[in-house]
Amino acid sequence: MMYFEDYHVGLVMNSPAYTVTQQELVEFASKWDPQPFHIDEAAGKAAFGGLITCSAHTFSIFSALGSRLDIGSNGAIIAGLGFNRMQMIKPIYVDDRVRLRAEVTKLRRSQSNPAQGIMTTINHLYNQKDELVFSVETATLIGVKETVPA
Template sequence: MKISFEDMVVGSTMDIGEHTFTRDEIIAFATQFDPQPFHLDEAAAERSMFGKLAASGWHTCSVMMGLLVRNVLADSTSLGSPGIDDIRWFKPVYVGDTISMKNTVLDKRVSSSKPDRGIVSTQWDGINQHGETVITVRSKAFFGLRHPGVQST
């Protein structure tokens, strides 16, 4: 059965998956989407504040989104998102780092204008292999209700 609005429990946390960043993918992503020298070239990265090749923060966000879609949203009543409220990059992600993602439900409510769906506020946390939070994202998403018209909390 698909995950729907009713399945979202405020305060619950779900492990979404993990990803290990490679040199080649960091450079490939940066080449296409964020061509700053410290994402593209090891020598330039050594001279930067990062000290070594670092993944773009947008690359980290994209990986997290991919994990969320493949491991949760693909089998859900997701109807998209009105946007991201906050992104924070706390630590760089380097070649060989493995980021584990978890998603916590912060709040939810049934839409007053479209009662067949609800709005769920979540926080995504990306944690590296050292237990350090490298990124947080707060966002909202729309999910269809399994039983529209029945009060869901």
């Protein structure tokens, strides 16, 4: 498990790739954002050249891949604190294979609780063509190792 002290500014973490299926895309959008270009092939093709994920689905993929970063058990994460500068840069289509790259940009100890630290990361989703499709800055509350009882 990685604690606050195990991270450093500039650390880059990568996830495995994830393929978006048509069934998943349509089911998610049908429930959470039933716009025609998300659930109807003809409407998707007319508007975007094919069915695309809705923004909530894109964010959900980002969240799921965040738990699969190549840092072992994903660290002593306590909670997400915020999401800033979120951008849907390019559509994610059926059969796109996306991966997450997260880079630590800031670390600071919590002023109110010395057993916790705050890690800021910039996160990018790339498709199989290495095109940037999504970006978001996150702040995460994480446990401090030196305060864990032995």
